[in-house]
Amino acid sequence: MRTRIGNPYNEPHGLSCxxxxxxxxxxxxxxxxxxxxxxxLPGFHLEASRGDAHGFISTSLRPDGSLYxxxxxxxxxxxxxxxxxxxxxxxxxxAPQLTAGQLDAMQQATGIHSINLDGTGADIARLRALGFxxxxxxxxxx
Amino acid sequence: MGxxxxxxSIVRKNSAGSDFIxxxxxxIEGTNVTLTVADDPTNDEIDVTIAAAGAAGAxxxxxxxxxxxxxxxSAEIVVGTTPGGELGGSWAAPTVDATHSGSAHHAQSxxxxxxxxxxxxxxxxxxxxxxxxxxxxxxxxxxxxxxxNDYNPTGLADAVVLRLSSDAARDVTGxxxxxxxxxxxxxxxxxxxxxLKDENxxxxxxxxxxxxxxVILAGDDGAVLQYDSTSSRWRCIGSSVNTGGTPAxxxxxxRMVSLTVSQAEVTTQETTxxxxxTDLTTSGPAVTLxxxxxxxxxxxxxxxxxxxxxxxxxxxxxxxxxxxxSDNDACTxxxxxxxxxxxxxxxAAAVADGSTHTMRYRVAGGTGTYSFRRIIGVAL
Numbered sequence: 001m002r003t004r005i006g007n008p009y010n011e012p013h014g015l016s017c018x019x020x021x022x023x024x025x026x027x028x029x030x031x032x033x034x035x036x037x038x039x040x041l042p043g044f045h046l047e048a049s050r051g052d053a054h055g056f057i058s059t060s061l062r063p064d065g066s067l068y069x070x071x072x073x074x075x076x077x078x079x080x081x082x083x084x085x086x087x088x089x090x091x092x093x094x095a096p097q098l099t100a101g102q103l104d105a106m107q108q109a110t111g112i113h114s115i116n117l118d119g120t121g122a123d124i125a126r127l128r129a130l131g132f133x134x135x136x137x138x139x140x141x142x
Numbered sequence: 143m144g145x146x147x148x149x150x151s152i153v154r155k156n157s158a159g160s161d162f163i164x165x166x167x168x169x170i171e172g173t174n175v176t177l178t179v180a181d182d183p184t185n186d187e188i189d190v191t192i193a194a195a196g197a198a199g200a201x202x203x204x205x206x207x208x209x210x211x212x213x214x215x216s217a218e219i220v221v222g223t224t225p226g227g228e229l230g231g232s233w234a235a236p237t238v239d240a241t242h243s244g245s246a247h248h249a250q251s252x253x254x255x256x257x258x259x260x261x262x263x264x265x266x267x268x269x270x271x272x273x274x275x276x277x278x279x280x281x282x283x284x285x286x287x288x289x290x291n292d293y294n295p296t297g298l299a300d301a302v303v304l305r306l307s308s309d310a311a312r313d314v315t316g317x318x319x320x321x322x323x324x325x326x327x328x329x330x331x332x333x334x335x336x337x338l339k340d341e342n343x344x345x346x347x348x349x350x351x352x353x354x355x356x357v358i359l360a361g362d363d364g365a366v367l368q369y370d371s372t373s374s375r376w377r378c379i380g381s382s383v384n385t386g387g388t389p390a391x392x393x394x395x396x397r398m399v400s401l402t403v404s405q406a407e408v409t410t411q412e413t414t415x416x417x418x419x420t421d422l423t424t425s426g427p428a429v430t431l432x433x434x435x436x437x438x439x440x441x442x443x444x445x446x447x448x449x450x451x452x453x454x455x456x457x458x459x460x461x462x463x464x465x466x467x468s469d470n471d472a473c474t475x476x477x478x479x480x481x482x483x484x485x486x487x488x489x490a491a492a493v494a495d496g497s498t499h500t501m502r503y504r505v506a507g508g509t510g511t512y513s514f515r516r517i518i519g520v521a522l
Contacts, residue, residue, distance in 0.1 A: 009420040010502070012466050030413040031450035031509050047415035049451055049507030056416035057509070060423035068423060072416075085466060086504060087417040137423045 001107050002119035008140035009058060009072060012085040017055065018073040018095070020103065021138060022117055023130065024110035026065030033057050033110070037071065040105040044095065046071065048087070052079075054095040058137070062130045066113040068138060071106065073098075209233075277302045277327065286312045286336065291344040294318035306359075307332025314338055316345020322371035325379075330359040338365065338378070348374040355435055357381055402437075402521035404429035411513040419459060419467035419502035422512060428500035429519035431493070441488040441499050442518040447475050451508030458512060459504075462490045463497035467504075493521075 001022040008019055034047040034057060044054045055073035062068060073095035081088050115130060117123045127138050153162045169190055171177045178191040206218040224232055231237040280303035283295030287309045295304070298319045304326060306314075311334055317326070330336045340353040351357070352375035357365055365381035406427035414422055431439055445458040459472035471488040490499075501517050503510060 009416070010425075011416065011420050012418050030511060034415060034509060047508055048417040048505070049454060053415075053417060056414060056420070058416070058420075058423050059413045061411040070423065085418050086469065089506075090417045132424070135425065137421055137425055 001103060002117045002123060003103075004141045006141045008137045009070075011072070013076060013078060013092075015074075015076045017075055018098075019070055019141075020073070020098070020106070021068065021070035022107050022110075023062075023113040023115055023126075024067040024069050025113045026067070028067040028069075028110050030057075030059040030061075030067065033059065033069065036109050037106050040109050041098070041102055045093075048090040051089060052091040052093055054093050060138075064130070066115070066130065067110075068130065068132075069110060070138070279303065280305055282331070285309055285332070286314075289313040289315070289344070291315045292318055292346055292349045301326065303327045303329065305329050305331045306336055308334045308336050311335040311337070313342070313344075315342035316349030316351065317367070317376055318349055320348060320369035320371070320374070320376060322369060324369040326367045326369075326376075327364065328359065328367065329364045330361055333361040335360055338367075341375075349376075351376045351378070353378050358383055358435075402431055402433040403518065404431055405516065405518040407514065407516040409514050411511060413509050413511045414503050414505065415509050416504055417506065419457075419461070419504045421500075422503055422515075426500055427515055427517045428498050429517050430496060430498040431519050431521040432496045433521040434495060436492050436494050438522045439490045439493045439497070439499070440520040440522065441471070441490060442520075443471070443473060443488075443501055443516070445473060445501075445515040446513045447473070448477060448479060448511050449475065449505060449508045450511070452477075454508035455506040456508075456510030456512070457504050457506075458515060459502055460488060460517065461500045461502050462488065463493055463499065467502040 001020060004019040004021070005016055006019065007014060007017055009017075011017060037057065038044055038046055045052055046055055046057050047053065048056075053074075055071060058070045058072065060068040074092050075094055077092060077094050078085075078087070079091035079093075115126050117126060124139070127136075132138050150163050150165045151167050153164075153167055154160070169177050169179065169192075174194055176193050178189075178193070180189040180191075182189050202214055203216045206212075206215055207221050208215070208218045209221065209223045211220050212218060224230075225236045228239050228242050229236045230239060237243075279301055281295065281297040281301045282305040283297075285307050289312055293314050293316065298304070298317075301319075302325070306328060307330065314336060316339075319326075328338075336359045338351050338353065338357040338359065340356050341350055351367070352370070352373060357378055359365060359381075360383065363382045365383070366379050367376045368379050369375075370377050406429055408422075408424050408427045410424050412422040412424060414420060429441075431437075439462075441460055441462065443458055443460045447456045447458055449456045453476050455474050455476045457469055457472040457474045459467035459469065461467045462471070499517065499519055501515055503512060
């Protein structure tokens with residue numbers, strides 16, 4: 001698991017976010033992730049069907065069946081219903097800082113693939129091994 | 143015979159001449175003369191009245207044209223015994239002098255150049271009932287070897303056609319010699335590109351071109367310009383090239399059409415729960431269109447997509463030339479079943495050359511899943 005500060009997904013507010021990513025083993029269901037991860041982070045909303053969100057989840061199914069997971073947490077607030085960036089019914093909340101226990105809990109909830117990220121320079125080679133190219137989001141800020 | 147009868151009269155004309163002596167005098171009415179004879183016994187006389195029989199004579203104060211002055215006339219116009227001015231010969235057979243007679247005068251009336259007065263003909267309208275129609279007066283200036291500002295080659299003032307060539311791709315930012323309504327045809331007779339620059343500050347304002355876009359004349363291309371004195375600009379009224387502007391509706395039949403097309407695809411299955419448009423983990427796909435000029439673009443985006451929550455929409459849209467993506471340009475599904483959808487085709491007007499269009503994604507709620515994302519861009 002690693003954490004990057006920035007806006008690698010080009011979120012249109014253009015503000016910095018916390019991006020926590022890891023690799024889950026084959027068979028992990030993307031659709032199940034919001035509920036699974038929110039269970040580890042009480043009070044967080046990682047999908048917007050309840051009208052607010054602290055961030056969002058992105059995944060990428062890799063050729064070997066593993067699932068790259070990235071949780072992007074907002075470090076800003078935007079509850080303006082007139083915001084021109086396309087979330088009129090969803091308030092964005094700044095996410096609280098996560099504890100080491102919460103970070104680990106998320107990883108444990110999905111499981112950890114044999115190729116995982118640790119925030120070191122070796123991550124570049126690991127991401128390439130998973131099939132990512134230099135222009136892909138996981139490489140940004142790595 | 144009585145005494146009286148024995149008397150004889152003596153008649154003489156004008157108090158001179160011969161005396162005629164007879165007993166009887168006969169007064170005879172001549173032409174246009176009437177005689178009236180009346181007896182006046184009281185005075186022992188015979189009255190003879192002589193009168194003119196016709197109308198009165200011609201007036202002496204009429205405007206007669208006469209060769210020489212006449213004392214009996216008061217308002218005559220004396221024109222001389224022979225014709226004068228542009229006429230010669232006699233009144234019986236007048237002639238016209240060389241300047242105003244025959245083909246020479248005809249030619250001068252229709253050729254206001256060398257032999258004429260150099261005055262432009264300004265007819266209300268011109269109708270040519272038969273051909274051919276030719277505009278001569280072409281000039282072939284020296285080859286252009288640098289970009290030209292306020293271009294003014296020798297002979298431009300009298301030229302109708304400019305035959306230009308260049309040693310490499312060159313720009314012309316303006317042209318001298320503008321006068322209201324003047325029409326000038328430019329031919330690129332070389333093989334290198336000559337570009338007429340739109341509103342380029344390299345030339346003085348009155349010499350610039352007002353064009354929809356730069357007119358790029360490849361070899362053997364041509365353009366017809368007209369000077370608009372109201373706006374003090376040369377305007378293009380026709381060319382053999384695509385100016386890059388938005389064309390009017392046109393019908394193309396049996397012609398080859400060259401379009402700049404680019405497409406890209408990402409097949410990887412990826413998801414997002416973002417409610418604002420973001421990249422997916424493998425960003426894009428994206429296309430960059432570089433037709434060489436600003437043009438309208440048609441952008442097609444398509445993707446297999448679904449959402450984890452029934453009735454929550456998943457959107458796949460496009461950030462046109464780096465702008466924020468919009469639902470208006472998105473293909474969308476609100477189903478939990480994997481759908482292959484193709485968006486409405488987005489028409490982006492006058493997009494800058496080299497612009498990149500990138501697909502972006504969002505959901506209204508739930509988790510949106512996308513795969514086989516494809517974008518196709520066409521520069522028109």
